[in-house]
Amino acid sequence: MIYLDNAATTKVSEEVFAAMKPYFCEQYANPSAIYTFAGKSMKAVDEARKDVAGLIGAQPNEIYFTAGGSESDNWAVKAAAEAYRAKGRHIITSAIEHHAVLHTCQYLEKQGYEVTYVGVDEYGVIKLDELAAAVREDTVLITVMAANNEIGTIQPLKEIGEIAKKNGILFHTDAVQAYGHIPLDVDALGIDMLSGSGHKLYGPKGIGFLYIRKGVRIGAYVHGGAQERSRRAGTHNTPAIVGMGSAARLAAADLEENMKKQAALRDYLIRRVLDEIPYSRLNGHPADRLPGNASFCFRFIEGESLLILLDQKGICASSGSACTSGSLEPSHVLLAIGLPHETAHGSLRLTLSGETTKEELDVTVEELKKIVGRLRSMSPLYEDFCKSQEG
């Protein structure tokens, strides 16, 4: 099997798994309990909190553990809207957010909030002038993702943070894809809230966090306990929290080296695909993109067919095509960067891990060439295109 869907989830690293293991059957205490046995569990949670905070230059008491990225996004956006309701009911976001932010904004619109969806350029970079122009007296939140999950484009967070700060508006970023993959510093970037997830960086699933800058007064997300400074109740998921901390520590140790290594392989893959498969294009920014993300569109074919045939060759990949999402519309991200529908339907996302090898990418490109050729041979769009070229 060749696994190239690391933006969907990653394998838990052996080291992370080893760190988690004692917290299931041995050190199983509820960390909030009073006895010595529980104290060790609380110490482990505190250690993890330090590691998670360290990766973004935050203080440990600004980290709130959640059940994952989607929860963190929901919390940040809903609670900020509620907390600052007296100031206004306007939120600014981008057109290419993950659905955890996009659908939360749509939910708030039904509650009487107004949302401005700022557009992006052809590479998926947010239009900063549009963003600045969208700011109003009653704007309470700017939420823009750190890096896009489909096309990998990294957003100009520092510039967005400056616009937010200048206007006294909270700035939240969904960093689920970026956390642990590129350097992020909440102070340097002017970030007030940041969502992260464990399973995108070789940690376990079902654990994430929301960074909330000290002084940002948003309310609790889950009521019913004193955990997480009474803002997110519920017994600590100790093994997962320990795993998240371990994953953050490992990511911090090799961040620069991993970025370089993965980006080199990514660029090799991109070059081969663009050189060897005609009528293909790279989606997202050529340079300012996640080190492990390669996103393509192949004209005249449809993404789901491509994925099924890749799967039959043991290659796991994903697509932003309509048929994989259960709707007839192709990905909102690909449409937002200006692709026509028929091109957007033929998308393929390959996302690398630290374990991905050049050999795996070579096999993938060879299979891809055959599959794209086969699907084009049965595509009426390709038939029409070829005839138009002849004529």
Next chain:
Amino acid sequence: MYSEKVMDHFNNPRNVGEIENPSGVGTVGNAKCGDIMRMYLDIDGDGIIRDVKFKTFGCGAAVATSSMATELVKGKSVWQALEVTNKAVMDALDGLPPVKVHCSLLAEEAIHAALWDYAEKNNITIEGLERPVDDIEEKIEEEY
């Protein structure tokens, strides 16, 4: 998510290709929604479909329903072909996931479009055959 029959027809689609100077050809669907089917028919003087070919841009279900539809009409008369409904195509494939039902409608519509073209070229009327809709997805939205 797909039945074995759907996967079989996707992996080994029957009757893929084109027919030169076909008796009738029909294209349905649109790129916006991600499915386009083109059906070619070769019909003899007795109204029997001697050969049928297809080309499809679309998902696994779109390819499989096109392939199955060609099998169901090959060797049949144009009147029998008219009776090949989207349900017949689905049943022959052991069902489709609910979100893919529109692919079977597209397959039915592709046969009808090719038959319509045949009827127009030969200046005949096939009883029960309606003019194909230009935008299949609009029709589907009305029906669901």
